[in-house]
Amino acid sequence: MSQAEHTAGAAPDVDASGRVALLAELAHALPAAALLASTEELKPYECDGLTAYRCLPWAVALPQSEEQVLAVLKVCHRRQVPVVVRGAGTGLSGGATPVAKGVVLSLARFMRILEIDPAARLARVQPGVRNLAISEAAAACGLYYAPDPSSQIACTIGGNIAENAGGVHCLKYGLTLHNVVKLRVALMSGEVMEIGSHALDDPGYDLLALMIGSEGMLGVVLEASVKLTPKPHTAQVVMASFDSVIEAGNAVAAIIAAGILPAGLEMMDKLATAAVEDFVHAGYDLTAAAILLAESDGIAEEVAEEIATMSALLQQNGARQLRISQSEAERLKYWAGRKAAFPAVGRITPDYLCMDGTIPRKHLAHVLTRIAELSEEFRLRCANVFHAGDGNLHPLIMFDARNPGETERAIAFGAKILELSVDVGGTITGEHGVGIEKVQQMCVQFSREELEAFHAVKAAFDPLALLNPGKAVPVPRHCSEYRLTGSAR
Amino acid sequence: MNDCVEDFRSRILERRPLRLRGGGSKDFYGGPLHGEVLDTRSHSGIIGYEPTELVITARCGTPLAEIESALAARRQSVACQPPLFGAASIGGVVAAGLSGPPRARTGSLRDSVLGVKLMDGEGRELNFGGQVIKNVAGFDVSRLIAGSLGTLGLILEVSLKVLPLPPADATLRFELPQDKALAALNQWAGQPLPLAASCWQAQVLTLRLAGAQAAVAAARRNLGGELVAEPEAAAFWAALREQTGSFFAGDAPLWRLSLPSVTPPLDLAGAVLIEWGGAQRWLRGDVDGASLRQLAAQAGGHATLFRGGEKSGGVFAPLTPALMEVHRRLKQSFDPYGVFNPGRLYPEF
Numbered sequence: 001m002s003q004a005e006h007t008a009g010a011a012p013d014v015d016a017s018g019r020v021a022l023l024a025e026l027a028h029a030l031p032a033a034a035l036l037a038s039t040e041e042l043k044p045y046e047c048d049g050l051t052a053y054r055c056l057p058w059a060v061a062l063p064q065s066e067e068q069v070l071a072v073l074k075v076c077h078r079r080q081v082p083v084v085v086r087g088a089g090t091g092l093s094g095g096a097t098p099v100a101k102g103v104v105l106s107l108a109r110f111m112r113i114l115e116i117d118p119a120a121r122l123a124r125v126q127p128g129v130r131n132l133a134i135s136e137a138a139a140a141c142g143l144y145y146a147p148d149p150s151s152q153i154a155c156t157i158g159g160n161i162a163e164n165a166g167g168v169h170c171l172k173y174g175l176t177l178h179n180v181v182k183l184r185v186a187l188m189s190g191e192v193m194e195i196g197s198h199a200l201d202d203p204g205y206d207l208l209a210l211m212i213g214s215e216g217m218l219g220v221v222l223e224a225s226v227k228l229t230p231k232p233h234t235a236q237v238v239m240a241s242f243d244s245v246i247e248a249g250n251a252v253a254a255i256i257a258a259g260i261l262p263a264g265l266e267m268m269d270k271l272a273t274a275a276v277e278d279f280v281h282a283g284y285d286l287t288a289a290a291i292l293l294a295e296s297d298g299i300a301e302e303v304a305e306e307i308a309t310m311s312a313l314l315q316q317n318g319a320r321q322l323r324i325s326q327s328e329a330e331r332l333k334y335w336a337g338r339k340a341a342f343p344a345v346g347r348i349t350p351d352y353l354c355m356d357g358t359i360p361r362k363h364l365a366h367v368l369t370r371i372a373e374l375s376e377e378f379r380l381r382c383a384n385v386f387h388a389g390d391g392n393l394h395p396l397i398m399f400d401a402r403n404p405g406e407t408e409r410a411i412a413f414g415a416k417i418l419e420l421s422v423d424v425g426g427t428i429t430g431e432h433g434v435g436i437e438k439v440q441q442m443c444v445q446f447s448r449e450e451l452e453a454f455h456a457v458k459a460a461f462d463p464l465a466l467l468n469p470g471k472a473v474p475v476p477r478h479c480s481e482y483r484l485t486g487s488a489r
Numbered sequence: 490m491n492d493c494v495e496d497f498r499s500r501i502l503e504r505r506p507l508r509l510r511g512g513g514s515k516d517f518y519g520g521p522l523h524g525e526v527l528d529t530r531s532h533s534g535i536i537g538y539e540p541t542e543l544v545i546t547a548r549c550g551t552p553l554a555e556i557e558s559a560l561a562a563r564r565q566s567v568a569c570q571p572p573l574f575g576a577a578s579i580g581g582v583v584a585a586g587l588s589g590p591p592r593a594r595t596g597s598l599r600d601s602v603l604g605v606k607l608m609d610g611e612g613r614e615l616n617f618g619g620q621v622i623k624n625v626a627g628f629d630v631s632r633l634i635a636g637s638l639g640t641l642g643l644i645l646e647v648s649l650k651v652l653p654l655p656p657a658d659a660t661l662r663f664e665l666p667q668d669k670a671l672a673a674l675n676q677w678a679g680q681p682l683p684l685a686a687s688c689w690q691a692q693v694l695t696l697r698l699a700g701a702q703a704a705v706a707a708a709r710r711n712l713g714g715e716l717v718a719e720p721e722a723a724a725f726w727a728a729l730r731e732q733t734g735s736f737f738a739g740d741a742p743l744w745r746l747s748l749p750s751v752t753p754p755l756d757l758a759g760a761v762l763i764e765w766g767g768a769q770r771w772l773r774g775d776v777d778g779a780s781l782r783q784l785a786a787q788a789g790g791h792a793t794l795f796r797g798g799e800k801s802g803g804v805f806a807p808l809t810p811a812l813m814e815v816h817r818r819l820k821q822s823f824d825p826y827g828v829f830n831p832g833r834l835y836p837e838f
């Protein structure tokens with residue numbers, strides 16, 4: 001799409017001499033291959049997974065050592081040049097979208113797993129290590145890293161930490177927050193500190209809680225220690241089809257009310273199921289209004305019992321067809337579809353926006369009905385995938401950026417969904433982060449005073465506000481403007 | 490209800506040091522007490538509890554006991570079983586951030602915090618987090634508040650994630666010396682076993698299993714040991730949670746060491762009790778705080794003077810200058826006039 005309207009504030013009057021001086025200093029700090037500055041080289045970094053927003057930075061730094069990272073930070077700090085840290089660039093909220101007249105600091109080359117300690121059930125890794133690579137490295141010890149975002153083949157642990165990423169198994173095994181115990185962090189000033197430890201708690205304030213989910217705005221993660229979880233003996237998934245999303249929602253509540261905490265509990269609506277089936281051929285029921293995947297793990301007897309209980313509850317709540325995975329291959333196939341939901345939808349539409357609100361589950365029917373109405377209103381299709389266990393809803397708004405005005409319409413539709421999530425007592429983002437995409441809706445969810453508190457937290461780590469500026473926390477003044485336009489309450 | 494919030498606000502706006510206090514169950518904990526008491530117990534009651542959403546929201550003065558009985562009626566609980574120590578209020582539970590015996594398995598109290606309504610040093614009411622399980626909008630201030638010992642503001646309300654109670658449990662006992670017990674605990678923790686809690690003391694390792702019936706039964710067969718019958722087992726874990734057993738009796742200083750679970754037995758001058766699979770070790774005795782702290786730091790952990798003893802050497806392990814600077818700035822922004830619990834966490838603020 002065109003760069004015209006949705007850049008992160010790019011100004012045409014590039015301060016050329018500032019850029020030249022910066023590049024000279026960076027060239028001094030980095031090997032030649034670690035500094036990209038031509039338009040051609042910069043192009044791949046102009047956006048992350050949120051492709052509707054693009055911006056060319058002044059430069060991209062690809063350091064290979066901690067000294068080089070610190071040198072880049074110090075140069076930028078001294079020159080007061082903004083820095084945007086980047087992992088794999090799979091983020092869906094524009095967290096890694098460059099800022100104009102800034103430097104992108106890519107940690108893609110920090111790919112080493114430094115240590116797998118099976119006795120302590122910990123892995124110590126560099127920030128550019130891919131999520132799945134940790135589980136692969138720990139597999140020989142019967143351990144794995146539990147949070148499993150659907151992007152786990154590509155996304156990095158640094159990006160996971162910055163977004164507090166979740167996955168389909170997080171209801172039972174926790175989010176990134178619950179699985180990261182220690183970080184080595186560089187502040188914007190180039191100062192390095194260790195936050196957390198291999199013990200279960202630390203003296204003083206819980207700065208680890210602040211760092212995780214801070215969207216690259218407080219510090220640069222240089223190293224992380226993460227918890228490894230013993231692999232369950234076995235796992236099985238039951239797939240249920242429903243004639244209405246309301247019934248499917250009730251079935252989810254019934255499972256939770258029965259005291260079961262499934263290893264996974266996911267829902268897809270009809271449009272999502274169709275897109276996915278076309279892509280992975282998992283044998284999903286294409287006539288169902290919603291399908292539900294409920295997983296149990298543990299020892300064989302336990303799994304058999306839990307699957308039986310869940311099956312009964314699903315049936316009592318109107319499931320018209322149940323299928324239970326009969327082998328590990330089949331279980332993985334059922335999940336493959338759910339995990340490929342975004343790319344599958346990506347195949348049936350030139351562009352899509354992925355929303356990420358969390359809602360109290362009891363409002364699911366209302367929210368989905370309202371989304372369907374909005375879909376008509378904005379004349380854009382919308383498929384829904386849902387982390388049903390924890391209420392995290394991903395409406396996927398389909399559009400074609402080549403059609404004039406359609407991107408704007410998609411963004412406006414998305415904004416309505418975010419506001420709807422807040423209205424029913426939820427939040428604008430459950431796991432993808434605010435980034436630049438939802439920065440205005442922060443004004444809906446938070447008061448001026450709360451936003452000021454967030455700015456103060458940022459200033460405690462980054463007083464000059466140079467790390468990822470303009471993301472996640474809006475300037476309260478901009479909120480008044482947003483409210484005036486009538487979009488917000 | 491609003492009356493007492495207004496009352497809190499006007500006290501805060503006087504800008505004199507306040508000592509925030511709920512049930513007073515943890516008056517012993519942290520640095521020396523300063524300031525006039527602000528009693529939160531008038532601001533009490535469960536605001537919302539929906540078992541199928543796995544979330545409970547309550548006002549700060551609500552007794553933890555009241556919350557636990559509401560949850561138990563629906564077979565749910567605050568999974569980490571924070572200590573009651575008598576009359577703990579939920580505000581104090583979150584402020585202190587202490588977790589009970591199942592912590593190694595369930596995560597910490599902080600892990601279950603979903604949202605906090607805070608009154609800051611300017612008397613402003615601020616909401617962080619919320620009432621849903623997944624929420625990454627804004628910095629995670631609600632979990633920062635957990636364990637901040639009331640130094641960042643007055644907690645008005647909290648929302649916690651709750652979990653179903655395990656359907657079955659069993660307690661096993663093994664005669665083992667400390668090194669063997671630690672090795673066994675770490676080895677078991679690397680397997681998919683339904684471990685719920687552990688306690689080693691005086692050559693005896695007591696292990697609690699909790700989970701599905703079949704899983705608990707299989708683990709029992711697997712691990713051996715001697716089965717401890719109910720109600721003795723329940724009484725044992727309750728006493729451990731509440732520190733009412735003989736190990737915790739008397740006036741000798743009580744140190745808490747938080748260590749990597751794999752830390753081998755430390756050479757400590759005093760009686761030792763080990764929880765959390767090796768990660769939490771209690772020590773009774775008049776030991777030299779500085780050298781104990783050094784020992785803990787060398788092992789990758791830290792030591793807290795939990796109860797009693799001479800507090801002038803500091804209750805919590807000192808921070809590096811860089812971390813202290815971040816702490817100071819955070820404190821300054823939430824509590825610019827130094828109203829809330831001055832000196833309770835660190836003498837510097």
Ligand SMILES: Cc1cc2nc3c(=O)[nH]c(=O)nc-3n(C[C@H](O)[C@H](O)[C@H](O)COP(=O)(O)OP(=O)(O)OC[C@H]3O[C@@H](n4cnc5c(N)ncnc54)[C@H](O)[C@@H]3O)c2cc1C
Pocket residue numbers: 048049084085086087088089090091092094095096107127148149150151154155156157158159160161162163164165166167168215216217219220221222342343431432468
């Ligand atoms: C197909 C698809 C499926 C997805 N599924 C899920 C899912 O199931 N669950 C989920 O939570 N997300 C999902 N995502 C979103 C995305 O993958 C996650 O947000 C992921 O954590 C981003 O990691 P990344 O390495 O790509 O980070 P990037 O996109 O490069 O960066 C994300 C943020 O992290 C910051 N950052 C990166 N590295 C560091 C570091 N070392 N130090 C400090 N800050 C850093 C960046 O500045 C930015 O703000 C999905 C995305 C796609 C495209």
